[in-house]
């Protein structure tokens with residue numbers, strides 16, 4: 001049966017790769033940010049599949065009971081909302097709740113079709129909806145509390161499959177190239193691989209972008225005594241310091257060209273030649289590199305041969321805005337790391353912190369929570385405690401809703417920064433049934449601004465008149 005999810009690998013082979021299922025993930029409760037009890041609800045696999053969400057009568061971890069997901073949330077109604085799959089689409093409907101059901105910050109009226117990445121709020125509880133393929137849906141059924149990933153867990157479909165790939169790869173000596181935006185957790189991936197590798201030597205991280213160009217080779221490969229004026233002592237260099245372990249070359253995209261050539265030789269021969277030496281020295285290290293620069297672009301100045309050497313496996317780490325389902329685990333971990341055992345957040349602050357574009361990824365959340373946890377006292381984290389977000393919001397407000405033509409080119413960079421993610425624009429258009437004016441209202445911008453964003457993403461303009469939906 002197409003809809004009865006198999007639990008052994010062989011049985012999914014017949015499944016069509018185009019079939020996608022919907023999974024609603026309970027992420028966190030604003031009243032208890034340290035709980036780290038995110039959980040995937042049963043995937044919606046066939047027409048008619050569905051469940052209700054309602055209030056648990058006693059304090060207990062959120063969990064399915066029969067056909068109802070029970071939340072220990074006083075602001076959730078006894079039967080709050082329903083989710084059901086119809087014609088392959090997953091529809092969310094409020095069940096007459098007292099305080100309403102919200103999708104991307106808007107209270108819903110009537111059934112709403114959920115789109116990948118949608119954030120859903122009921123009472124003080126945050127959910128994220130994801131579309132997944134059948135193997136991932138099976139993984140979420142068998143691991144509803146996600147996979148362990150570094151210091152936290154993950155319920156992100158892409159990270160769950162990355163973790164599954166990295167397990168066997170870690171034990172090999174295959175080089176790994178991690179691609180991700182800044183602050184997304186590239187070093188977490190590198191350490192995850194090192195910890196699983198069983199290698200007895202150390203993990204040595206090198207920030208290739210932070211070393212002045214003329215010092216790079218000495219820093220990486222070491223130098224002989226007297227190799228240059230001031231070289232009073234022999235130096236091992238970072239690569240030989242990682243003997244028996246892992247070298248993590250962070251920001252590899254910023255490595256100067258001359259050092260790229262020497263590094264290529266080192267990786268090919270497993271040999272490094274210290275500055276001033278005439279013979280190489282053998283090394284036994286595992287290579288992991290990371291970059292937020294697109295080293296695969298045709299315009300990249302990064303050496304293709306070095307890239308191919310490093311890319312034994314390419315680990316693509318999604319930005320945080322594409323894996324908000326992990327916010328519960330991350331927030332709890334980041335707070336606990338600062339010694340915070342109980343914390344709550346007001347709804348406006350939660351929306352400001354969790355719903356935005358998150359250009360600084362996990363580091364942005366880490367910084368915001370870091371200062372908020374010092375300022376919140378005994379109360380909840382509120383907007384006033386999120387100074388960086390307030391500053392960003394203030395600078396975005398200064399941007400006029402509609403500028404005269406000609407200003408566009410000058411302000412391109414600034415506008416791109418404020419641009420919401422593509423999924424948010426598509427979700428707004430969907431909810432506005434294709435009406436540009438209504439979608440712009442939902443996003444809080446002028447119609448012309450929305451049109452520019454749509455053009456930038458290549459989203460086609462809707463035809464006149466409301467689209468079906």
Ligand SMILES: Nc1ncnc2c1ncn2[C@@H]1O[C@H](COP(=O)(O)OP(=O)(O)OP(=O)(O)O)[C@@H](O)[C@H]1O
Pocket residue numbers: 149150151152180181182183184185186187188189250292330333362363366
């Ligand atoms: N999955 C995760 N679990 C727990 N903490 C995380 C996770 N991902 C990132 N972090 C935390 O977020 C911060 C940024 O992560 P990290 O330094 O690995 O990012 P990065 O992508 O290497 O950043 P950069 O591009 O600036 O080098 C760190 O404090 C890290 O501990």
